[in-house]
Amino acid sequence: MATKKKLVLIGNGMAGVRAIxxxxxxxxxxxxxxxxGAEPHPNYNRIMLSSVLAGGADMKEIVINDWDWYKExxxxxxxxxxxxxxxxxxxxxxxxxxIEAAYDSLIVATGSNPFMLPLPGAxxxxxxxxxxxxxxxxxxxxxxxxxxxVVIGGGLLGLEAARGLLxxxxxxxxxxxxPYLMDRQLDEAASRMxxxxxxxxxxxxxxxxxxxxxxxxxxxxxxxxxxGSEVDGxxxxxxxxxxPNVDLARLTGIEVNRxxxxxxxxxxxxxxxxxxxxxxxxxxxxxxLVAPLYEQGAVLAKHLAGVETAGYAGSVTSxxxxxxxVDVFSAGIFVETPDTKAxxxxxxxxxxxxxxxLQDGKLIGAVLFGDTSDGAELFxxxxxxxxxxxxxxxxxxxxxxxxxxxxxxxxxxxxxxxDDEIICGCNGVSKGTIADAIMNKGCNTVGSIKACTKAxxxxxxxxxxxxxxxxxxxxxxxxxxxxxxxxxxTTLSRDEIVEEITRMKLxxxxxxxxxxxxxxxxxxxxCRPALNYxxxxxxxxxxxxxxxxxxxNERYHANIQKDGTYSVVPRIYGGVTxxxxxxxxxxVAEKFEVPLVKFTGGQRLDLxxxxxxxxxxxxxxxxxxxxxxxxxxxxxxxxxxxxTFCRFGTQDSMGMGIQxxxxxxxxxxxxxxxxxxxxxxxxxxxxxxKDFGVVAIDGGWELHIAGNGGVKVRATDLLCIVKTEEExxxxxxxxxxxxxxxxxxxxxTAQWVxxxxxxxxxxxxxxxxxxxxxxxxxxxxxxxxxxxxxxIVETDELRKNFEQLSGAEPVKL
Amino acid sequence: xxxxxxxxxxxxxxxxxxxxxxxxxxxxxVFRLTDGSVLAVENKCPHKGGQLSEGMxxxxxxxxxxxxxxxxxxxxxxxxxxxGCVTTFETxxxxxxxxxxxxx
Numbered sequence: 001m002a003t004k005k006k007l008v009l010i011g012n013g014m015a016g017v018r019a020i021x022x023x024x025x026x027x028x029x030x031x032x033x034x035x036x037g038a039e040p041h042p043n044y045n046r047i048m049l050s051s052v053l054a055g056g057a058d059m060k061e062i063v064i065n066d067w068d069w070y071k072e073x074x075x076x077x078x079x080x081x082x083x084x085x086x087x088x089x090x091x092x093x094x095x096x097x098x099i100e101a102a103y104d105s106l107i108v109a110t111g112s113n114p115f116m117l118p119l120p121g122a123x124x125x126x127x128x129x130x131x132x133x134x135x136x137x138x139x140x141x142x143x144x145x146x147x148x149x150v151v152i153g154g155g156l157l158g159l160e161a162a163r164g165l166l167x168x169x170x171x172x173x174x175x176x177x178x179p180y181l182m183d184r185q186l187d188e189a190a191s192r193m194x195x196x197x198x199x200x201x202x203x204x205x206x207x208x209x210x211x212x213x214x215x216x217x218x219x220x221x222x223x224x225x226x227x228g229s230e231v232d233g234x235x236x237x238x239x240x241x242x243x244p245n246v247d248l249a250r251l252t253g254i255e256v257n258r259x260x261x262x263x264x265x266x267x268x269x270x271x272x273x274x275x276x277x278x279x280x281x282x283x284x285x286x287x288x289l290v291a292p293l294y295e296q297g298a299v300l301a302k303h304l305a306g307v308e309t310a311g312y313a314g315s316v317t318s319x320x321x322x323x324x325x326v327d328v329f330s331a332g333i334f335v336e337t338p339d340t341k342a343x344x345x346x347x348x349x350x351x352x353x354x355x356x357x358l359q360d361g362k363l364i365g366a367v368l369f370g371d372t373s374d375g376a377e378l379f380x381x382x383x384x385x386x387x388x389x390x391x392x393x394x395x396x397x398x399x400x401x402x403x404x405x406x407x408x409x410x411x412x413x414x415x416x417x418x419d420d421e422i423i424c425g426c427n428g429v430s431k432g433t434i435a436d437a438i439m440n441k442g443c444n445t446v447g448s449i450k451a452c453t454k455a456x457x458x459x460x461x462x463x464x465x466x467x468x469x470x471x472x473x474x475x476x477x478x479x480x481x482x483x484x485x486x487x488x489x490t491t492l493s494r495d496e497i498v499e500e501i502t503r504m505k506l507x508x509x510x511x512x513x514x515x516x517x518x519x520x521x522x523x524x525x526x527c528r529p530a531l532n533y534x535x536x537x538x539x540x541x542x543x544x545x546x547x548x549x550x551x552x553n554e555r556y557h558a559n560i561q562k563d564g565t566y567s568v569v570p571r572i573y574g575g576v577t578x579x580x581x582x583x584x585x586x587x588v589a590e591k592f593e594v595p596l597v598k599f600t601g602g603q604r605l606d607l608x609x610x611x612x613x614x615x616x617x618x619x620x621x622x623x624x625x626x627x628x629x630x631x632x633x634x635x636x637x638x639x640x641x642x643x644t645f646c647r648f649g650t651q652d653s654m655g656m657g658i659q660x661x662x663x664x665x666x667x668x669x670x671x672x673x674x675x676x677x678x679x680x681x682x683x684x685x686x687x688x689x690k691d692f693g694v695v696a697i698d699g700g701w702e703l704h705i706a707g708n709g710g711v712k713v714r715a716t717d718l719l720c721i722v723k724t725e726e727e728x729x730x731x732x733x734x735x736x737x738x739x740x741x742x743x744x745x746x747x748x749t750a751q752w753v754x755x756x757x758x759x760x761x762x763x764x765x766x767x768x769x770x771x772x773x774x775x776x777x778x779x780x781x782x783x784x785x786x787x788x789x790x791x792i793v794e795t796d797e798l799r800k801n802f803e804q805l806s807g808a809e810p811v812k813l
Numbered sequence: 814x815x816x817x818x819x820x821x822x823x824x825x826x827x828x829x830x831x832x833x834x835x836x837x838x839x840x841x842x843v844f845r846l847t848d849g850s851v852l853a854v855e856n857k858c859p860h861k862g863g864q865l866s867e868g869m870x871x872x873x874x875x876x877x878x879x880x881x882x883x884x885x886x887x888x889x890x891x892x893x894x895x896x897g898c899v900t901t902f903e904t905x906x907x908x909x910x911x912x913x914x915x916x917x
Contacts, residue, residue, distance in 0.1 A: 522829075522847065524883070525869045525876035548829035552867045552878035560878050564864040612867075800825065805834035805843070809819045811914060 004032045007304065008093055008103040010083045010248070012037025014046060015277025015293040016109025017065060018428065022301030024073055025433075030305065034076040034101045036083050036093070039132055042066055047290060052136055053164025076101075086252040088270055105272050105304060108249055108260060112242040112278040112288070117152065121214030127236045130161040135237075142235040143168035150174075150223055150233030152211055154181040156319075158239035162203055165237070173231050175206045175223065185319045185330045189346060190353050190369040197326050197351070206231060244279045244286045259286035264311030266300040276300050283314050292317060294428045298420040312420070318379045320372055326351075329372035332365030332382040333357060340364065343396040356396055361389035380413055414468045423469070424462045429455035434466060438473040446470065486744070487526035489518045494744040498534050507542070509535065509549050525551070530745035533632070536668055537740050540781040553630035556802070557788045558615055561608065566615055568594075568607040569629035570622050571665065574639045574657035574677075575603030581624065588621050602636030602674065604629065616799050619789040626789040628666065632746070635674050637661040638686065642679030642696065651696035653679035656725060660694075660732060666785035667736065667778070670743040670752075675732075688716045691739075691749040692732055697721070701728050705735060705761070706753035714750040717758045719765070734771035737778035738764050815916050823851070823911035831866040831875070836917055841902060842866035843913065844886055846873060851904045852886040853915045859897030 007023075009016045012035050020033060037043075041063070048062040070077045081095035092102045114129030116122060126146075128138050139161075142149070149165045151158045154176025162172045174181075180191040181198075195205060210226040214236060222232040244259035255261045255269035259281030266274045266282075276296045278288055287293060292315035302309040318331035334357050336342050344355040352370035356363060356378065362385055366378040378395065381388055388395055419432030437443040437452045446466050450456050456463045485491040492500070497516065506512045509531040513523050523531070532549040553559050558566035570585065585605055589597050595609035604627055610618060619626075629635060637660045640646065642653030657677040664675075676687035677694040687693030689709035693716050695702040700723045704716030719735065722728060738761065743752040753761055765771055792798045820834045826845040833842050833856050842856040842865045852873070856866050863879035874883050874892065883892040884899060891897040903916040 520872060522870075522872040524871050525881055528869065528871065548827065548870065551869065556867070560864075560867060562861065562863075562879065564867070801827065801830065801832070803832075805821045805825065805832045808834055808836050811817045811819055 004030060005104040006102055007031040007033045007105050007107070008101050009033065009035045009107045009109060010093065011107075011109035011111055011277070011279075012039065012041075012043050012077070012079065013109060013111045013277065014043065014064070014290065015111070015297055016107055017043040018294055019107065019109070019276055019297035019300045019304075020075070021065075022298050023304050026301055026307055027305035028073075031105075032076075033074070034103075035070070035078070036081045036095055036099075036101075037077070037079045038082045039134075040080045041133060042070070042077075042079070044133070046132070049130070049133070049136055050160035050164050052133075053139060053161070053167060083248060086248065086273070088252060088273070091272070103272070105274065107300065108254075108268070108273060108275040108279060109277045110245040110248060110279045112286075113245050114238065115241040115243050116238055117211065117240060119211055119214055121216065121220065122238075124214055124216050124220040125218055126216075126220040126234055127214060127238065130157055130237050130239045131242075136164075139165060139235065139237070140168060143170050146234035147171055148173075148233045149235040149237065150231055151237045151239055152223070153239035153241070154178070154205065154207070155184060155239065155241070156182060157241075158237070159198070159203075161237045161239050162198075163201075165235070166202055170235070171204075172202075173204045173206055173233060175209050175211060175225075175231070177208070177210050179208050181205070181207075182328075186328060186369070187330075187334055187355060187367050189344070189355070190328065190330075190367050193346075193348075193351065193353055193369050194326060194328065201325075242278065242288060244281065246279060249275065249279070257281050257284075264299070264313065265303045265309075266296055266312065274300055274304075282312060285314065287315065287317065289317050289319070290428075291315065291422055291425065294422055294430075295420045298430055298432070309420075310418070313418075316379075316383050318375065318382075320375050327368075327370060327372040329368040329375035330366065331375070331379045332363070333359075334365035334367045343392055345396060354396065356392070358388070358392060361387045363388050363395065384413065384416070414465065415472055423465050424453075424455040426462075427454040429453045431469065434469050435473050438470060444470070444474050486530055487524055489513070489520045489523050489527050490516065492516060494530075494534075497531070498538070501534060501538060507535070507539070509546055523549075529554075533668060533670065533745045537781070540777075540784055554632070556612065556615065557626055557628075557630060557792065558610070559630045563609075564612070565609045566612055567629070568610055568615065568618055568622075569600060569604050569627035570624035571627040571661075572604050573661045574637055574654050576639070576654050576658060577605075584622060584624070588618055591621070592618055600629065600636075602629075603638050604636055613802055613804060616789075616793050616802050620793045625665065625787045631668075632671050633669055633673065634661070634664045634667050635672050638674070638676040638690070640677075640679050640684035642677075646679060648682060649679035649696070650698045651679055651701065653677040653685065653694075653696055656694060656696075656701075656728060657685075659725065659729070663729065663733070664736065664782070666787070667740075667782055668785075669736065669740055670745050671748045673736065673739075673749065689713065690716065692735060694728060694732075699723065701725075703728065703731050703735075706749045706758070708748055708750035710748075712750070714754075717753065719762065730771055730775060731765070733775035733778045734765050735761075737774040737781075740778070740781070741774075817905070817914050817916045819912055820915050821913045823906065823913060826851070826913075829870040831868075831870065833864070833866040834915075836915075839917070840864075841915060841917075842875075843904070843915065844870060844875065846870065846886075849906075851906050851913050853902040853904050854884070854886055854889055855900040855902075857899065858882055858884065859891060859899055860895065865899070 043065040045062045045064050078099055081097055083093050084096050085094045092100050094100045114131045128135050149170045149172050151162045151174045154174050162174050165172045180188050181195055211223050212226045213224045214220050215222050215224055220236045224230050246256045246260050249260045250256045260275040260279050262275050262280045262282050266276050268275050277293050296312055299309055299312040320329045340357050340359045342357045346353045355367045357365035363381040368375055417431050421431050423431050433453050434455050437449050443449045443452050456466045486494055512531050528549040529551055532546050535543045547555055589607055592614050594607045598606045600606045637657040639654045639657035643649030673691045675692045676685040676690040678685040678687045679696045683695055687695050688704050689707040693704035700721055702721050703719045705719045707716035708714045739749055826832050831842050831844045840856040841853050843853045845851050856864050858877040860882045861879055863877040865875050867878040868875040873887050874885050876883050882895050889899045889901040905914040
């Protein structure tokens with residue numbers, strides 16, 4: 001057996017480890033690998049540091065490869081070790097803690113260091129960079145003690161740091177030497193729009209300011225500028241840039257310019273020593289963005305694995321970023337010169353901006369703000385360098401990605417793409433990896449490619465490209481896309497199931513599962529409730545609801561809690577109650593020793609911790625309708641006081657809310673439905689985050705749809721404005737029925753409208769005739785419902801299920 | 814030593830339903846499946862202790878009401894991708910009287 005060669009990687013960061021990952025895929029057996037990392041962590045995603053500060057991610061979540069990964073791949077890892085010497089004659093490296101390792105090949109991936117301005121006072125306590133986990137920890141600690149922070153640098157890094165500090169509750173001033181922010185990624189117009197947005201979020205800016213010194217005694221207390229002015233701050237974050245970390249390479253005698261000089265195969269001037277990532281300089285450029293670093297890593301991995309590669313030819317980079325929730329994009333040369341021509345659209349109302357820069361009929365640069373969906377297309381034109389003469393305005397106004405994807409031009413672009421080019425940016429999957437999965441690993445569907453390479457597994461944005469690659473490489477063997485059914489029991493989609501049920505008039509879940517060839521004869525906890533809903537929706541009068549196909553809460557008409565007790569929420573229409581009802585609730589709560597009584601977010605009263613066997617007794621004593629706080633049905637209609645008492649109220653919001661709740665209570669819907677009615681545009685009932693929200697205006701009502709205040713907050717879309725209460729009832733009925741008939745089970749209105757588009761819903765409701773027909777069908781569905789609590793209380797056969805079995809008699813054998 | 818106990822009659826339990834019974838300190842969930850068979854397991858999901866008697870019955874499995882773990886009622890084993898096991902108890906149904914016996 002041939003002995004393995006020894007590979008040593010200096011630097012446990014994204015670029016170096018990326019190259020190793022790639023190498024392990026190409027040639028898992030050829031090297032014994034040793035990695036040295038100066039930070040005491042496994043390989044983590046540095047780009048996500050700002051999310052950790054902004055509270056979006058946990059430190060643990062940003063780890064790319066955990067400790068186990070190193071073990072599984074037999075990698076020797078030394079963390080907390082800084083390499084102090086490379087001996088190129090003996091081919092060994094030595095760490096500061098005395099560990100020595102021999103190499104046949106050595107990768108230097110020492111990354112970069114933050115550039116610290118050599119200001120007087122820069123050595124004071126409270127002056128830090130924004131580069132690693134330790135900096136983040138310092139910032140978090142500082143935010144607990146101090147109030148004011150100053151960030152030097154209005155570039156991407158500085159703004160990310162500022163956003164994090166703002167989120168930690170600090171007051172933040174951002175100091176920038178140039179007249180506008182992010183001047184390396186944005187032009188002035190886009191930058192001004194960004195600034196406005198960030199100011200609205202609470203960030204403060206000091207532009208055209210050059211820092212002269214840092215004031216304070218032991219700890220920094222602020223900055224003094226060259227113009228004599230000052231700003232206070234107990235934490236100073238320097239985020240003015242990065243510089244390649246080349247100290248070790250220089251010491252070793254490797255050729256160094258700004259970064260470590262490498263050729264197209266990432267080789268340095270010394271044999272068997274390679275450099276990759278932010279520390280490397282290729283054709284005069286040291287990159288700081290992740291995509292080029294991944295491309296370099298891929299080339300290096302191939303070279304080390306002995307796989308043929310054309311080498312790295314440099315990257316044309318684009319920047320696609322989310323800065324404090326705002327999407328920005330830029331690529332190429334976007335600052336205009338006398339030789340270029342530019343086309344622009346600026347929409348201050350919508351908060352979007354688009355500029356394309358042309359030279360000699362070719363697209364050479366672009367800036368997008370607010371909406372970056374055209375970024376990928378524009379970038380591909382910039383890279384291909386093809387003539388866009390005559391189509392400039394088309395490019396500015398944009399055409400859809402679908403059109404591009406379908407045209408033959410789309411695939412020819414894919415064919416021309418280099419193997420190392422990243423297709424899936426989320427998971428860093430290159431074209432070559434996907435091609436390999438298709439040609440050598442038998443992947444013939446997007447699903448199997450996703451399972452094998454992770455491509456398209458995160459945001460899904462690259463799915464059209466993956467499909468395109470399938471067409472190119474799979475040829476005839478391209479598989480039927482494996483359809484993802486509504487659950488593991490079937491490959492059929494919601495629409496197909498509903499169509500088949502209607503076509504064959506299937507009348508029970510059992511029949512549906514038998515006839516449509518379910519894998520599991522009795523389905524699962526996902527499909528059975530879904531089928532039960534679809535059948536009830538299609539045949540409101542004939543279908544007998546299957547209690548056993550309902551989820552626990554809907555079967556027992558109460559919310560199961562973690563300890564097996566339940567909660568009881570009686571209906572309080574519009575959140576308007578009475579002393580009598582309140583007394584009754586209080587008495588029942590006392591009598592049954594209910595451990596907790598709480599107001600819900602929907603203006604109702606919740607009795608929590610009720611034993612299951614007490615449920616029917618409590619319902620009986622309450623003698624109030626079920627509040628349906630447990631089901632996929634109308635939950636509550638929240639209201640504000642409206643013109644009954646409020647001096648701002650324009651309409652009777654309580655009355656309107658009660659009317660809606662009485663009309664729609666007990667309605668079965670695909671997912672829970674929440675309504676609200678506000679009496680004026682101040683919107684105290686928060687109607688604009690509800691499934692259907694009504695906001696009174698002088699002389700009418702605004703009708704809003706598809707809002708959500710839960711997992712993913714979504715403000716409503718305005719459906720229309722109507723004049724009378726009758727119209728409110730007509731539109732709300734029609735909307736709810738249209739939702740019932742078209743959404744997937746368990747799909748909230750917000751997700752549904754996002755999926756099908758607002759226009760589709762508007763179109764479905766646009767004709768009065770259709771609305772009235774929808775309302776008719778809704779009323780038919782409602783007409784067969786009864787109050788479930790009352791039904792259980794009165795029916796022994798149902799009531800028995802709430803009791804524990806009493807008998808447990810030993811049998812004499 | 815094992816004891817055989819008369820716990821219920823078939824008519825006490827709905828098809829695809831369950832009732833619970835407490836024997837000494839152990840709570841047992843008794844299930845009636847579509848094929849008429851009766852199975853009994855300890856009423857405690859190995860995940861977070863959810864009451865399996867409240868879950869949805871599909872074939873010979875029950876889905877825990879708390880986090881949807883799927884447990885095979887015959888073997889007591891938790892289905893993949895989760896892992897674990899609940900205690901099962903021997904059951905017997907008198908086909909004439911409908912009496913259900915559980916042996917502990």
